[in-house]
Amino acid sequence: ELKVEQNPLFLSMQEGKNYTIYCNYSTTSDRLYWYRQDPGKSLESLFVLLSNGAVKQEGRLMASLDTKARLSTLHITAAVHDLSATYFCAVRSGGSNYKLTFGKGTLLTVNP
Amino acid sequence: NAGVTQTPKFRVLKTGQSMTLLCAQDMNHEYMYWYRQDPGMGLRLIHYSVGEGTTAKGEVPDGYNVSRLKKQNFLLGLESAAPSQTSVYFCASSYATGHTEAFFGQGTRLTVV
Numbered sequence: 001e002l003k004v005e006q007n008p009l010f011l012s013m014q015e016g017k018n019y020t021i022y023c024n025y026s027t028t029s030d031r032l033y034w035y036r037q038d039p040g041k042s043l044e045s046l047f048v049l050l051s052n053g054a055v056k057q058e059g060r061l062m063a064s065l066d067t068k069a070r071l072s073t074l075h076i077t078a079a080v081h082d083l084s085a086t087y088f089c090a091v092r093s094g095g096s097n098y099k100l101t102f103g104k105g106t107l108l109t110v111n112p
Numbered sequence: 113n114a115g116v117t118q119t120p121k122f123r124v125l126k127t128g129q130s131m132t133l134l135c136a137q138d139m140n141h142e143y144m145y146w147y148r149q150d151p152g153m154g155l156r157l158i159h160y161s162v163g164e165g166t167t168a169k170g171e172v173p174d175g176y177n178v179s180r181l182k183k184q185n186f187l188l189g190l191e192s193a194a195p196s197q198t199s200v201y202f203c204a205s206s207y208a209t210g211h212t213e214a215f216f217g218q219g220t221r222l223t224v225v
Binding site for chain 1: 143145147152153154155156157160162168170171202204206208211212213214215216217218219
């Protein structure tokens with residue numbers, strides 16, 4: 001059974017600081033997603049990571065994937081208030097079971 | 113291009129009533145998923161489908177049934193609603209292969225009283 005663990009679950013940071021959110025998963029996967037969710041809204045796709053060593057960047061966010069360690073990171077550089085949201089990682093199982101399992105999410109608050 | 117459309121967006125049910133939530137996608141995606149989102153629990157998978165005519169149980173399937181008679185539609189049914197099913201429900205769809213994300217609908221906020 002695929003388990004996805006995110007940490008931290010809550011993150012309060014100051015504008016201009018850097019921080020990393022971690023996503024660990026327990027079994028083989030064929031892809032990993034990062035999503036953003038604003039309060040009362042649906043999920044917005046940020047990154048799709050398929051292969052070991054994959055790194056993607058968009059603005060102040062950078063995601064990476066280490067399939068051997070079963071670990072993905074979402075790095076935030078020089079945070080701004082607009083990045084305040086809940087961030088989810090999601091892992092799609094490999095093999096013949098294509099479940100898409102989410103972590104519990106990280107509530108990020110960026111303070112002035 | 114509508115993407116993933118969920119119907120209805122809001123609903124209030126009485127305990128014991130039944131209802132069906134509809135998810136429709138126009139991207140010819142093979143995979144479709146139903147989730148519920150509750151505070152502090154993230155998104156939990158209810159049922160999913162890897163193709164027309166196929167469905168499988170997720171993490172929290174009890175009290176729900178699904179059907180995928182057409183590739184573009186994935187229906188989630190509550191036969192006898194309970195207050196514990198009060199939640200926000202999200203549908204998602206994706207291709208089986210390729211470097212694209214899973215697309216989400218706008219959600220259905222369901223309250224069972």
